[in-house]
Amino acid sequence: MSTFEFDPAPWVPFKDKKVLERVRNIKREDMEKHDNPDFKIKIVDDVGGIWVADMVMRMYQSDKQDKKLTMIMPNPCPGPYRTVAELVNRFKIDCRNVYTFNMDEWADQDGNVAPDSYEAGFNHSFVKSFYGSIDEELRMPRENCTAFSNENIDHYSDMIVECGDGGADICYSGPGWAGHIAFVDPDTPEFGTDSVEEFLKMKARRVTLNPLTIAQNSLHGVFGCSGDIANVPPTAVTIGPYDVAHARNRFEMHALTTMGSVSTWQRMISRLVLYGPVTPQVPSSILQLMSTSVYVSEAIASEFGCWEDVGY
Secondary structure, three states, X not given: OOOOOOOOOOOOOOOOHHHHHHHHOOOHHHOOOOOOOOEEEEEEOXXXXXXXXXXXXXXXXXXXXXXXXXXXXXXXXXXHHHHHHHHHHHOOOOOOOEEEEEOEEEEOOOOOEOOOOOOOOHHHHHHHHOHHHOOOOOOOOHHHEEOOOOOOHHHHHHHXXXXXXXXXXXXXXXXXXXXXXXXXXXXXXXXXXXOHHHHOOOOOEEEEOOHHHHHHHHOOHHHOOOOOHHHOOOEEEEOOHHHHHOOXXXXXXXXXXXXXXOOOOHHHHHHHHHHOOOEOOEHHHHHHHOOEEEEEEHHHHOOOOOOOOOOO
């Protein structure tokens, strides 16, 4: 029987076929193994529940120890954030010492950052589901919650360093379809380098989004889950690899499926992020170099192949 072989499309960020074939075939039972003992991968039933517990525990400790807590936060995450707020309210956790930095935000074709009034915006969701859901007597001062604006882009990373005495206490993240961390996308001029060393020094900035990132987000609820790619903003502002590397702790989540179905764009990129080479072509792969807690859901860890009877 003749074989049919081909090269990945030119716009695919990572194209090494041998590496792709290797990580594609990693078995479920081998997915908690890694050469870096500080890069701890754990497959669990409920990634979101562990994330909520981690946030609440850190906030509780900051209250009881009267100690500052600086967190880099992903968005939009209304369900987990409302759950965190409910637990904060129930157990009367005073959030006076909690400081948050949103990791990214949408921007238009000219780089203008989306305002808080933009309903699909990240800070719009964060203020509504996190800050606004905490009881007034317990919530942090409004100025403790920092989001990107047109005025602070160029010194956003410096703000995190100053607030966190060198870096954030915790950076929460999860990989995008193109392998991004925050909106640090591959094949973008703003993060254009082949050097991992140079890449790790790059701070917050505006970025042109990879087409895969736009396609991914067109499937999100804030854009109607309908592939409406023209409705997704073309650029964004984002923290840089520098901010991830300078955080004292990192918490990575691989658990996204399409509306709870078997379908997910994250199953393959998860394997490439965790077991492929460390490269700017797969930005989240930099976590392999660091002390990181990675939680992978059973759905993402499941093996896959040619499911010819399934369709979309």
